[in-house]
Amino acid sequence: xxxxxGLVLITVLAGCASxxxxxxxxxxxxxxxxxxxxxxxxxxxxxxxxxxxxxxxxLIEVARDNPAAGNKRAFSELLVRISDQAVISKRQxxxxxxxxxxxxxxxxxxxxxxxxxxxxxxxxxxxxxxDELRDKEVGLLEITGDQGSYYRADHLLQExxxxxxxxxxxxxxxxx
Amino acid sequence: MKIYLLCITVGLLLTMNxxxxxxxxxxLFPTTVLEDIRETGKVAEEMENNLQxxxxxxxxxxxxxxxxxxAGADEDPGCQRIxxxxxxxxxxxxxxxxxxxxxxxxxxxxxRAGLKxxxxxxxxxxxxxxxxxxxxxxxxxxxxxxxxxxxRGRSGIRLSDRFKQYYGLVASRQGGASSSLAVIASDxxxxxxxxxxxxxxxxxxxxxxxxxxxxxxxxGLITPEMAQVVEGVKSILFGEQGDAPIASAPPENxxxxxxxxxxx
Numbered sequence: 001x002x003x004x005x006g007l008v009l010i011t012v013l014a015g016c017a018s019x020x021x022x023x024x025x026x027x028x029x030x031x032x033x034x035x036x037x038x039x040x041x042x043x044x045x046x047x048x049x050x051x052x053x054x055x056x057x058x059l060i061e062v063a064r065d066n067p068a069a070g071n072k073r074a075f076s077e078l079l080v081r082i083s084d085q086a087v088i089s090k091r092q093x094x095x096x097x098x099x100x101x102x103x104x105x106x107x108x109x110x111x112x113x114x115x116x117x118x119x120x121x122x123x124x125x126x127x128x129x130x131d132e133l134r135d136k137e138v139g140l141l142e143i144t145g146d147q148g149s150y151y152r153a154d155h156l157l158q159e160x161x162x163x164x165x166x167x168x169x170x171x172x173x174x175x176x
Numbered sequence: 177m178k179i180y181l182l183c184i185t186v187g188l189l190l191t192m193n194x195x196x197x198x199x200x201x202x203x204l205f206p207t208t209v210l211e212d213i214r215e216t217g218k219v220a221e222e223m224e225n226n227l228q229x230x231x232x233x234x235x236x237x238x239x240x241x242x243x244x245x246x247a248g249a250d251e252d253p254g255c256q257r258i259x260x261x262x263x264x265x266x267x268x269x270x271x272x273x274x275x276x277x278x279x280x281x282x283x284x285x286x287x288r289a290g291l292k293x294x295x296x297x298x299x300x301x302x303x304x305x306x307x308x309x310x311x312x313x314x315x316x317x318x319x320x321x322x323x324x325x326x327x328r329g330r331s332g333i334r335l336s337d338r339f340k341q342y343y344g345l346v347a348s349r350q351g352g353a354s355s356s357l358a359v360i361a362s363d364x365x366x367x368x369x370x371x372x373x374x375x376x377x378x379x380x381x382x383x384x385x386x387x388x389x390x391x392x393x394x395x396g397l398i399t400p401e402m403a404q405v406v407e408g409v410k411s412i413l414f415g416e417q418g419d420a421p422i423a424s425a426p427p428e429n430x431x432x433x434x435x436x437x438x439x440x
Contacts, residue, residue: 069434076436097438103313104440108305115300125305152313159312159359163299166362167308169369170295 025051029058033071036062037078044087052088056096063143072101072144100139103153105129108160115171122168129157204298204361205346209290213346213364216283217339223276224336224413230269234406237262263389266402269409270386273378281375288368291361299358306440311358335413338367381405 025048029036040055048055059078063071076097083093098106107128110117118125133153140150241247241262246255299308333341342364346357385405392399 072436073434076434076438079438094438094440097436098440101436102439104306104309106440108309109440110305112304113301114303114305114308115296118305119300156309156312160309162366163308163312163358163362166365167295167299170292170365171300 024048029055029062031062031066033059033062033066033074037074041078041082044082045085049087052082052092060100060138060143064138067143067145069144069146072139072146075101075143099132099135101136101144103136103140103149103156105132105153105157105160107132114164114167118164119168119171122164126161126164129160133157204291204294204357206294209287209294210343210346212283212287212290213339213343216280216287217336217343219276219280219283220334220339220413221336223272223280224334226272226276227269227409227413230265230272231406231410234262234265234269237265238403262402263392266406267386267389269406270382270389273409274382274386277375277379277382281372281379284368284371284375288365288372291365291368295361295365299361308358314356 024046025043027039027043029040036059040059044052044055059075063075079088079093079097082088083090095106098104107125108118136150136153140146140153237258241255241258244255244258246252246258249255299311303311342360345360385401388399389402
């Protein structure tokens with residue numbers, strides 16, 4: 001009887017081991033990008049949602065090696081699909097997409113006015129925008145080959161620095 | 177005369193009321209601020225005109241001093257005479273600056289205060305960070321205006337010309353895209369803050385420099401400090417080459433039209 005229970009326990013443990021999420025989610029992502037995206041989508045919707053960051057980093061690498069104007073749309077559509085399936089939130093999808101593929105900066109956003117939202121943390125925001133520009137270099141320039149948009153983003157950062165410096169000084173102290 | 181022609185041109189442009197806006201329209205340059213900028217340019221021009229002759233004379237006297245190998249020859253009576261003449265011209269320059277700087281300070285302060293109020297209200301209080309990006313991008317599809325972008329590297333021109341440039345840029349864009357106006361307003365405001373600080377520091381220094389030079393007059397000495405002050409005044413008023421613009425114009429938009437539903 002004791003032998004039987006031991007056997008059952010070993011069988012159960014072995015079963016668990018063969019379906020651990022680590023093994024199931026640990027996949028190698030290779031070109032072509034479309035296929036890689038389908039695989040990622042499948043994994044994400046089948047218990048590997050926590051691997052989102054790792055998968056996206058690998059997809060970015062695959063796309064960097066295979067630049068094309070259509071990559072931007074492919075990332076957008078993947079993000080929309082997985083957010084529709086509640087793997088990630090809409091906000092997460094939007095932040096990821098905009099960080100890499102939009103001229104505008106996700107780091108410079110918010111619902112309150114500039115004086116109250118940005119000025120108290122201006123240098124931190126500028127530093128985050130600089131980091132984000134590096135991701136835009138990857139997304140816009142390396143993955144999509146869209147030089148014009150990348151230079152507009154670069155220019156927007158420089159103008160934002162100037163305008164925020166002036167505006168925040170104006171917000172500071174009395175109106176005179 | 178040039179100023180009057182400029183006023184007439186600007187007046188005409190303003191009455192034409194050009195509406196070519198693509199970005200959100202902001203009221204960064206009401207008539208009062210425009211008037212302050214024009215006034216500051218006028219005061220700067222008067223100051224330059226008063227100082228230009230004196231500074232040219234100083235340059236000639238210094239050439240003569242060095243050409244005559246007077247450096248180190250303090251005992252030579254001829255060199256002492258030239259040194260005293262330089263000192264007297266230097267004092268003349270300080271006197272003109274003493275007379276003109278308060279007016280300049282007032283004009284700069286008025287421009288600075290006017291712009292501060294507008295920047296705070298239009299960009300600081302009425303705009304969100306995302307809105308600010310929209311203002312700067314102006315939702316434009318073409319290349320940005322080079323004249324605007326080169327503003328931050330503004331040295332190399334006379335102070336009064338700088339204000340004429342500011343005035344021209346602002347006046348010709350009234351009712352136009354706010355993106356460039358936001359940058360121009362910020363640029364002028366930061367420039368005025370710096371000018372205000374420099375004028376205050378210069379006014380403090382002038383009385384000390386005047387006293388020192390009055391003492392030096394009895395000995396006929398040329399001090400390195402004199403040369404430095406003159407160089408400083410020249411660079412502020414008449415410009416100095418060297419500063420690079422903050423940004424160059426971006427290349428033309430490549431025309432890729434895909435817009436993601438995820439985009440801000």
